[in-house]
Amino acid sequence: MRSLLISAVLCTAAVAAAQDLEARAVKADLTKDDPAAAYWASVPEVNVSLIGQPMVVPRPSTTTTSNLKVKVVHDGKRIAFRLQWADPEKSEAGRLGQFSDAAAIQFPAAVADFPPPVMMGAKGLPVHLFHWRAQYQRDREVGKPTVKDLYPNGSIDIYPMEFPNAEANQGLTAKDQEKFSPATAEGNPQAYSKTGVDEIIAEGFSTSQVKEGHSSSGTGAWRDGAWSLVISRPLAIEGGSTLTLGGKSWAAFAVWQGGQGEVGSRKCLTMAWSTLTLKEGP
Amino acid sequence: MSTVKNWQLKRDMEYAYDEARPKRQWAIVFDLNKCIACQTCTLACKTTWTSGKGQEYMFWNNVETKPYGSYPLGWDVNVLEKLGKQDWAKNGSYEGKTIFEAAPPEERAVHFSPTDEDWMYPNHGEDDCVGSQDSGGHVGALPHDKWFFYLPRTCAHCTYPACLAACPRKAIYKREEDGIVLIDQSRCKGYGECVRACPYKKSMYNPITRVSEKCVGCYPAVEQGIQPQCVVNCIGKIRTMGFINPPWKARKDNPIDYLVHTKGVALPYYPQLGLEPNIYYIPPIHADRDYLRQMFGPQVDGAIERYRTLAKDPVTAGLLCLIGSSDRIMHRFTVANGVATGFDERNTELVKVPVTEPIIERPAYDEKLETVRNNTP
Numbered sequence: 116m117r118s119l120l121i122s123a124v125l126c127t128a129a130v131a132a133a134q135d136l137e138a139r140a141v142k143a144d145l146t147k148d149d150p151a152a153a154y155w156a157s158v159p160e161v162n163v164s165l166i167g168q169p170m171v172v173p174r175p176s177t178t179t180t181s182n183l184k185v186k187v188v189h190d191g192k193r194i195a196f197r198l199q200w201a202d203p204e205k206s207e208a209g210r211l212g213q214f215s216d217a218a219a220i221q222f223p224a225a226v227a228d229f230p231p232p233v234m235m236g237a238k239g240l241p242v243h244l245f246h247w248r249a250q251y252q253r254d255r256e257v258g259k260p261t262v263k264d265l266y267p268n269g270s271i272d273i274y275p276m277e278f279p280n281a282e283a284n285q286g287l288t289a290k291d292q293e294k295f296s297p298a299t300a301e302g303n304p305q306a307y308s309k310t311g312v313d314e315i316i317a318e319g320f321s322t323s324q325v326k327e328g329h330s331s332s333g334t335g336a337w338r339d340g341a342w343s344l345v346i347s348r349p350l351a352i353e354g355g356s357t358l359t360l361g362g363k364s365w366a367a368f369a370v371w372q373g374g375q376g377e378v379g380s381r382k383c384l385t386m387a388w389s390t391l392t393l394k395e396g397p
Numbered sequence: 398m399s400t401v402k403n404w405q406l407k408r409d410m411e412y413a414y415d416e417a418r419p420k421r422q423w424a425i426v427f428d429l430n431k432c433i434a435c436q437t438c439t440l441a442c443k444t445t446w447t448s449g450k451g452q453e454y455m456f457w458n459n460v461e462t463k464p465y466g467s468y469p470l471g472w473d474v475n476v477l478e479k480l481g482k483q484d485w486a487k488n489g490s491y492e493g494k495t496i497f498e499a500a501p502p503e504e505r506a507v508h509f510s511p512t513d514e515d516w517m518y519p520n521h522g523e524d525d526c527v528g529s530q531d532s533g534g535h536v537g538a539l540p541h542d543k544w545f546f547y548l549p550r551t552c553a554h555c556t557y558p559a560c561l562a563a564c565p566r567k568a569i570y571k572r573e574e575d576g577i578v579l580i581d582q583s584r585c586k587g588y589g590e591c592v593r594a595c596p597y598k599k600s601m602y603n604p605i606t607r608v609s610e611k612c613v614g615c616y617p618a619v620e621q622g623i624q625p626q627c628v629v630n631c632i633g634k635i636r637t638m639g640f641i642n643p644p645w646k647a648r649k650d651n652p653i654d655y656l657v658h659t660k661g662v663a664l665p666y667y668p669q670l671g672l673e674p675n676i677y678y679i680p681p682i683h684a685d686r687d688y689l690r691q692m693f694g695p696q697v698d699g700a701i702e703r704y705r706t707l708a709k710d711p712v713t714a715g716l717l718c719l720i721g722s723s724d725r726i727m728h729r730f731t732v733a734n735g736v737a738t739g740f741d742e743r744n745t746e747l748v749k750v751p752v753t754e755p756i757i758e759r760p761a762y763d764e765k766l767e768t769v770r771n772n773t774p
Binding site for chain 2: 171172173174175176209210211212213214260261262265269271274275276295296297298299300301302303305306320321323376378379380381
């Protein structure tokens with residue numbers, strides 16, 4: 116309860132926040148994420164402040180990412196955010212105890228005069244998140260890793276569900292084989308190959324759920340100790356957040372440094388919404 | 398944080414959620430004097446639950462040699478070192494901090510995070526003895542000065558699970574009907590907080606499904622009144638699964654309550670961590686007492702004394718004979734006229750065993766077959 120109240124206070128503060136964003140119109144195909152595209156040069160850069168997530172335990176003991184450079188463009192149909200932050204190492208997770216670099220943008224899930232509580236929304240006040248992970252991007256680029264990819268020197272005798280001569284397993288269908296992989300059998304989105312960005316709806320802490328995607332995408336490039344990432348999405352999403360030309364909305368951000376063990380609630384985030392305006396002209 | 402009652406510590410303690418004891422609590426008692434580390438339990442579990450991809454390294458049940466064995470590497474020494482001083486008062490209450498109480502404000506529990514290599518040596522330290530026996534030496538006294546013992550371990554389906562407390566998604570739940578702790582495979586996102594927080598390191602990350610998994614207490618069997626795979630496959634009959642009550646509700650005819658509460662021969666391991674774990678051990682009588690006191694608390698001396706006088710206690714001896722004599726969960730037992738009897742939940746008789754097996758003496762030479770008999774023990 117206390118956390119909700121504090122979030123509500125933060126959300127009120129957010130309306131007056133200084134780190135406001137303006138999306139410039141560009142003539143470009145925003146279905147292709149390109150952190151190095153020429154049009155980014157003409158767009159003003161906003162420095163957004165992040166701090167270590169302070170509300171939910173477990174949380175980070177320090178702020179690993181304090182500044183996020185944000186640029187926003189739109190083409191009348193899609194909106195693209197370029198996020199840049201310093202991260203000394205590229206982390207794509209995979210093996211045990213490894214975590215992925217990641218970033219997320221959060222929007223109010225419904226059009227309203229005031230945004231929901233900035234930290235994951237609240238019951239009846241949902242937020243719509245676009246969560247990119249380097250790990251998910253790797254899935255798209257080179258495929259979801261197999262055990263052999265993760266542990267090339269691992270020695271495995273047999274997998275009983277695949278053993279062709281095992282009498283008991285004759286005729287095992289792919290669906291039956293899934294039973295050996297509980298999260299897959301349960302349809303947990305985490306267990307399947309990803310394309311780069313998860314779309315998530317949340318109504319408060321501990322409630323986030325991956326939803327069917329709406330052609331959102333994300334592509335990041337790590338170079339010289341920094342990530343440059345583009346997350347793009349359609350302006351209008353039925354049943355989710357919708358952004359309109361000339362209209363005002365809000366956005367909030369979070370960054371995870373996988374190499375620092377950041378995952379889940381161990382993240383750095385904006386403590387206030389940035390207003391987001393979509394400019395009609397260039 | 399809530400204040401909850403932990404009977405194993407004989408005091409209240411801090412926990413992330415309110416006290417919510419299940420209707421009944423899954424529990425296993427192991428007699429460590431009988432375990433030979435044959436790993437039949439380990440393999441019974443492995444073939445039942447973790448033969449899939451991403452589970453190659455997982456042993457929800459494992460048996461390690463103490464003091465040098467550990468899976469994952471150093472799970473016990475790492476968390477004990479971080480916990481600080483762990484003293485017990487003369488009245489048996491715990492004076493140190495639990496992993497919840499010792500945690501910094503940003504964490505649910507004091508913990509360490511194993512790396513993948515830490516999981517790769519499940520047999521590390523196997524059969525390693527403390528010290529080496531001099532040539533011609535003789536182990537004549539108890540406890541032995543050169544010692545080791547085997548420690549079979551499953552998830553303890555704790556009353557106050559650290560895994561559950563640490564999960565920011567609330568994807569871990571403790572079942573009201575039997576106290577089994579499960580990770581919701583449809584909600585888990587593989588943050589690994591349970592892997593970090595569980596001091597016994599019985600939550601494990603599956604790198605292929607990218608979510609965490611753990612011992613499920615063989616709940617599909619338990620729901621049908623059958624004991625878990627690791628228990629029914631134990632060839633040494635060293636373990637039994639049943640339901641334990643807290644001491645204020647203990648029943649003398651409940652096998653688990655009898656061994657833990659009435660007789661006090663079975664003890665929780667590392668109770669000072671504060672999770673109220675529900676796997677209980679009859680301590681090995683030959684191992685170093687200081688080590689055993691650290692692992693099982695101050696009641697270990699009494700437990701060993703009582704265990705060593707079992708020959709004069711037909712009830713406990715009878716109960717130990719019942720262990721491993723039925724696949725079904727024993728809810729009640731009786732010992733009368735040299736016969737121990739176990740009953741299921743509906744009070745139907747499960748099994749009857751003699752407390753003392755009859756001894757039959759035969760001549761060394763069989764006249765009829767004209768052959769010498771060999772007694773092969």
